[in-house]
Amino acid sequence: MEPSNQLDPEPGDPEPGDPEPGDPEPGDPEPGEPELLEVDPLLVARWLAEESPLRIIDVREAVELVSGILPGAIHIPLGELAMKGSMGLESAAGDCVQRQEPVLVYCHLGIRSRQAMTWLRNHGFEHCHSLGGGIEQWVSAGLSLSAGPGSEGLEAEQLERYARHLTIPEVGVKGQKKLLASSVLVVGGGGLGSPAALYLAAAGVGRITIADDDVVEPSNLQRQILYRSDEIGQSKAKVAARTLSALNPTIRIDALDERVTAANGRQLIRDHDVVIDGADNFETRFLINDLAVEERTPVVHGSVFRFEGQATVFDPARGGPCLRCLHPQPPPEGFCASCAEAGVLGVMPGIIGTIQAAEAIKWMLGQGVSMRGKLLIIDILNGVFRQISIPVDPLCTTCSQY
Numbered sequence: 001m002e003p004s005n006q007l008d009p010e011p012g013d014p015e016p017g018d019p020e021p022g023d024p025e026p027g028d029p030e031p032g033e034p035e036l037l038e039v040d041p042l043l044v045a046r047w048l049a050e051e052s053p054l055r056i057i058d059v060r061e062a063v064e065l066v067s068g069i070l071p072g073a074i075h076i077p078l079g080e081l082a083m084k085g086s087m088g089l090e091s092a093a094g095d096c097v098q099r100q101e102p103v104l105v106y107c108h109l110g111i112r113s114r115q116a117m118t119w120l121r122n123h124g125f126e127h128c129h130s131l132g133g134g135i136e137q138w139v140s141a142g143l144s145l146s147a148g149p150g151s152e153g154l155e156a157e158q159l160e161r162y163a164r165h166l167t168i169p170e171v172g173v174k175g176q177k178k179l180l181a182s183s184v185l186v187v188g189g190g191g192l193g194s195p196a197a198l199y200l201a202a203a204g205v206g207r208i209t210i211a212d213d214d215v216v217e218p219s220n221l222q223r224q225i226l227y228r229s230d231e232i233g234q235s236k237a238k239v240a241a242r243t244l245s246a247l248n249p250t251i252r253i254d255a256l257d258e259r260v261t262a263a264n265g266r267q268l269i270r271d272h273d274v275v276i277d278g279a280d281n282f283e284t285r286f287l288i289n290d291l292a293v294e295e296r297t298p299v300v301h302g303s304v305f306r307f308e309g310q311a312t313v314f315d316p317a318r319g320g321p322c323l324r325c326l327h328p329q330p331p332p333e334g335f336c337a338s339c340a341e342a343g344v345l346g347v348m349p350g351i352i353g354t355i356q357a358a359e360a361i362k363w364m365l366g367q368g369v370s371m372r373g374k375l376l377i378i379d380i381l382n383g384v385f386r387q388i389s390i391p392v393d394p395l396c397t398t399c400s401q402y
Helices: 041-049 062-067 078-085 111-122 134-140 156-161 172-180 193-203 218-222 236-247 265-270 282-295 347-365
Strands: 055-058 103-106 128-131 183-187 207-211 252-256 274-277 299-305 308-314 374-379 384-389
Touching: 041 134, 062 156, 062 172, 078 111, 103 111, 103 134, 111 128, 128 134, 172 347, 183 193, 193 207, 193 236, 193 274, 193 347, 207 236, 236 252, 265 282, 274 282, 274 347, 282 299, 282 308, 299 347, 308 347, 347 374
Parallel strands: 055 103, 103 128, 183 207, 183 274, 207 252, 274 299
Antiparallel strands: 299 308, 308 374, 374 384
């Protein structure tokens, strides 16, 4: 017998006929198998990588598509399937799907697509599957989406970050672009400024400036949620900027660790679209009001006291009152107790600060009804919310010109 030229296999070497790495596991289902109802995203990804003859249908509403679609998907909303499916599936773009083709339907969570699959199978599309968990599970599995129609101008990271905004008709891609192009000056990084700034940053406001000349103190931590115990003694403005940048590194955060004064206030306000008034003293509040009136910039005002809070929008340039229409002059020094003297329930600044952020976002989007000319008063201890009108004072020395 002639000696063999082949080396004996080492332990662990694949035997002849063993599958190569990356080959499908034996028994992996293929697209269109009638008994396969719900499909795992990773299996779909393998089918796509192998260029399987799979037709993919997105059954979400059109407004949802901006957050991204599966590669190669066509769009037929769930509500249109019954009408179109009875005549043969066709998208608005003219893509036709035949009954004998393998089909995958998907939605956001896999609920609507399950309904779509059931209906399609009952009407002759026997090779139809539903994507388990929908796009939510697809993204969680680390799989990428293609840009959806109407998403031009936003990067993939922004589409994912702001996905819950993009499906709101009043925001959408157009509104998100507005937020990214807008700027807000937050005066005071304390109880009101902390929640307001956090939600503005999370919403994707393109530039936020935090102005505060104070440092973090232990008594702040009961309500000022931007700060931690290990940051006591540090500049509030700088710590706030660091925290907001960690939350949303895609926007610009500027820290101004000094008080807003007559010397710097005018230019600060001029450089921003909206002002959040979270100041802790009347001198600064009235200064902001007077400068903002001159610069035609809206000021979203908030204040808290024990279990109560107030919020409004001062915007004389657009027909509303200013702070001096409500209070012509600051109260005498010592007339009103400060938070340090009177106290404040820790959650109260969070409620009012969040409302301030909402009003600023509405203004930047140009959506909804502003609280301009209306003062929201909240008594959280008794669960009472009420609203009163603030009339424009025709004799106001500050804003009567408007």
